[in-house]
Amino acid sequence: MAGRSLLDKVWDAHTVRELPGGQTQLFIGLHLIHEVTSPQAFAMLREMGISARFPERTFATVDHIVPTHSQKRPLADPLAEQMLQALEKNAAEYGIRLFDPASGHQGIVHVIGPELGLTQPGMTIACGDSHTSTHGAFGALAFGIGTSQVRDVLATQCLTLARPKIRRIDVTGKLATGVYAKDVILAIIRRLGVNGGIGFAYEYAGAVLEAMSIEERLTVCNMSIEGGARCGYVNPDDTTLAYLRGREYAPTGAAWDRAVGWWRSVASDADARYADRVSLDGAAIAPSVTWGINPGQNVAVGERLPRLDQAPPSERASLEEAYAYMGLRPGAPIAGTPIDVAFIGSCTNGRLSDLREAARVARTGRVAPRVRALVVPGSQAVAREAEREGLPELFRAAGFEWREPGCSMCLAMNPDKLVGRELCASSSNRNFKGRQGSPTGRTLLMSPAMVAAAALRGEVCDVREML
Amino acid sequence: MDTRVSRVAGRACVLRGDDIDTDRIIPARYLRCVTFDGLGEHAFEDDRKQAKGDHPFDAERFDGASILVVGRNFGCGSSREHAPQALMRRGFQAFVGASFAEIFFGNCTALGLPCVTLAPADLARLMDAVEADPAQSVVVDLAARTVACRAGTFPASIPDGARGQLLDGSWNATSVLLEAGAAIEACAARLPYVHGFPG
Numbered sequence: 001m002a003g004r005s006l007l008d009k010v011w012d013a014h015t016v017r018e019l020p021g022g023q024t025q026l027f028i029g030l031h032l033i034h035e036v037t038s039p040q041a042f043a044m045l046r047e048m049g050i051s052a053r054f055p056e057r058t059f060a061t062v063d064h065i066v067p068t069h070s071q072k073r074p075l076a077d078p079l080a081e082q083m084l085q086a087l088e089k090n091a092a093e094y095g096i097r098l099f100d101p102a103s104g105h106q107g108i109v110h111v112i113g114p115e116l117g118l119t120q121p122g123m124t125i126a127c128g129d130s131h132t133s134t135h136g137a138f139g140a141l142a143f144g145i146g147t148s149q150v151r152d153v154l155a156t157q158c159l160t161l162a163r164p165k166i167r168r169i170d171v172t173g174k175l176a177t178g179v180y181a182k183d184v185i186l187a188i189i190r191r192l193g194v195n196g197g198i199g200f201a202y203e204y205a206g207a208v209l210e211a212m213s214i215e216e217r218l219t220v221c222n223m224s225i226e227g228g229a230r231c232g233y234v235n236p237d238d239t240t241l242a243y244l245r246g247r248e249y250a251p252t253g254a255a256w257d258r259a260v261g262w263w264r265s266v267a268s269d270a271d272a273r274y275a276d277r278v279s280l281d282g283a284a285i286a287p288s289v290t291w292g293i294n295p296g297q298n299v300a301v302g303e304r305l306p307r308l309d310q311a312p313p314s315e316r317a318s319l320e321e322a323y324a325y326m327g328l329r330p331g332a333p334i335a336g337t338p339i340d341v342a343f344i345g346s347c348t349n350g351r352l353s354d355l356r357e358a359a360r361v362a363r364t365g366r367v368a369p370r371v372r373a374l375v376v377p378g379s380q381a382v383a384r385e386a387e388r389e390g391l392p393e394l395f396r397a398a399g400f401e402w403r404e405p406g407c408s409m410c411l412a413m414n415p416d417k418l419v420g421r422e423l424c425a426s427s428s429n430r431n432f433k434g435r436q437g438s439p440t441g442r443t444l445l446m447s448p449a450m451v452a453a454a455a456l457r458g459e460v461c462d463v464r465e466m467l
Numbered sequence: 468m469d470t471r472v473s474r475v476a477g478r479a480c481v482l483r484g485d486d487i488d489t490d491r492i493i494p495a496r497y498l499r500c501v502t503f504d505g506l507g508e509h510a511f512e513d514d515r516k517q518a519k520g521d522h523p524f525d526a527e528r529f530d531g532a533s534i535l536v537v538g539r540n541f542g543c544g545s546s547r548e549h550a551p552q553a554l555m556r557r558g559f560q561a562f563v564g565a566s567f568a569e570i571f572f573g574n575c576t577a578l579g580l581p582c583v584t585l586a587p588a589d590l591a592r593l594m595d596a597v598e599a600d601p602a603q604s605v606v607v608d609l610a611a612r613t614v615a616c617r618a619g620t621f622p623a624s625i626p627d628g629a630r631g632q633l634l635d636g637s638w639n640a641t642s643v644l645l646e647a648g649a650a651i652e653a654c655a656a657r658l659p660y661v662h663g664f665p666g
Contacts, residue, residue: 016647016654021631025647027654029661037547039501048641053651057661065499079499086501120660130546130570146548146574149640156644158651162628194486195540198566228540230569255664262659294486294543318485411545412495432488432544439494439513 003269029123037128041150055095068403107379110134110347117247121236121263133224136233137217165275170206173282178464181216182447186288197229208282235267292322341424342373342455349427350378361452367399368458376408412437425454470636475561477533488544507556537564542571589621
C-alpha cells in the first residue's frame, strides 16, 4: 500500500463526515479572527440565535486597521475605532480570547499564531484571511476563508471543503548568499503561475526547505495563495519542534512528549503519492523583484523585463496591461528603477529574522534623500525582541521610520498608504493595482534585505553587492 | 424561502482580462465597515475611474446584467467576501469564466452564486456573442451543466459538491454542518491536541 501524505492524514483525522457531492465536513482545530472579516459573521450568528460551538478554539486580534504611528484609543479613524469596538464586543460576548494592543500579544494574525504556539503540526486552521496559508509552515492545513465561512466555523467549528490534490514542490540544493525565502516563493510562482495552484495544496520540500528556519518556511507558505493554491505546507521536523518548545500555548511535560509523537506521525510518508511533482534548483534562484501587477510577473534582479514579442499570445494582453499600469519598459533592466517608498513588514516578511536581515543592509548606509522608508514589526513580541537587539535605533539612524505593529502598508486599510503614482519597494505579498492604497500606486515585491538595499540606493539594486 | 439555484437567466456583462483580483473588485478602503451594505456602488471603483467611463460596468448596453462573464483566475488574492457581496449587490447572480480563484469560488457558493467554467474557445464565443448583442438572454443551467446564448449551448463545468449545494438549496452551509450534531464533538475527541494531548 502506498504511503500517505500529511494532507491525507490530517484531512482524514479531521473528517466529521462526508457530504454529498464529494465534499467533506472538516473539523477546524484552530480558528483565528480579526476585525475586518468577522463582524458580519457575528451579526449572522445573532440573527440565527446561535452561540459559538468551541469558543476556546477561536482567538482574535486586531491588525488590518490599526494605525502604526499610534495605537492610542480611540483610534483616529472613526470607522477603524468602530471595527475594533465591534471585535471587542463580539469577543467578550462569545467568550473568545482577544489579543488587543493592551495584551502585549497583538500583531498580525499570521505572526502571532505561530509565536504564541497556537499554530501546531497536524492541525486544521481557518481564518477569514487569504494568507492563512502561512500556518502551513508547521505542517498544518491552513485555509483562508470568507465571512460566511467564518460564521460556519463559529457556529459549528467545521467547514464544507473539497479535498485538494497535492503538488509536491522540491527545492533542491542550497540558496546562495543574499537569496531568501521570499525569492524562493517568487521563483515558484513565476514557474507555476498565479493560477497554477488552483485545485492543489502545495507540499514544499527538498534540501532548501529542510535547511530553512520556521520563519523562512512561514514566508514560503504565506504566498501559496499568490500561486493560486488552496493551502501550502512543510512537513514537521526537528526545526518545527525546536521552535514550538516553550511557547505559551505549546504543551509541556509528558503532554509535550505525546505531542511530539503525534506531530511526527502526521508527516508525509516517504512513499506518499502526489498528483503532481515539480522540482526547482535552489542554487539557481537569484534575488527576485516583481515588475508587474501580479506576483508571477517577477524577474531576477539582474534580468531584463520580458519583451512583448517573446510572450505567448495568451499572455500578451496581461503583459500590456501590466506595462501600461507600471510605466516600465519591456526589455529594460529592473535594476536601477527609482523608488519613492520602501516598506519592510507584513505577514510575509515582518518577523524578527526579516528585520535582522534588513538591518544588516540598513547599517551600511543611509536612506536615499527622496525615499520614505518604513519598518513595521509584525507583532508586539517581534517589536520587543527587535528593541532588545537595538534594531529600532539602528533603523532610525539610517533614516527609516520605526513603527508599531500591524498590517500597515501591505493593504491600505490604515493611514499607511502610497500617494499618487508612487513606486514602492515592498516586502509584502501583493503587487496588485492599487493594493497599497493609491489607486495608481505601484508595488515592487522583493525580500526585506532587497527593500533595505533599494531604500539606501534610491533604486532597485542587487543586495548581494551590499552584503 | 426556496433557496435552490438551478438556473440563472438574464442579460450578461463581459469583463475581459485575466487574474482580476478582489482588491480591484472592491478596494480595501471600503472594507472599513461592519456590514456589507452599500458595497455594490463601489465595485471596481478604481478601475472604472481609470477607464474614464470606458468600463463594462459603466456601459449602458450592459445595464441590468445578472450574469458576469470573466477570464482566468477571477477573484484571486484577498479572501474578502466583500468582493462577491459587492457584485451580488450590483445585481449579479452568476459568474461564467475560464477559471476562478478558490476562495472567491467558495465565497460565491456560500452566497448561492454559481461560478461555472467554459472551455476557452466556448468562452471566447460567448464573450463575442454577448458583446455583439448584449440584449440577448444568457442562461446558466446548473442542472444541465450548460451555458446557452444565441451563439450556442456550451458545456459548463462546476465541481459536484458546489453544484449539489446550489441545486438542493443547501449552500448556506451552517444548517447542514449543524446536522452532524454530536459527530462534531466525537471528531474533536479523537484529536489529541483538542484536549491537550492527554495520557
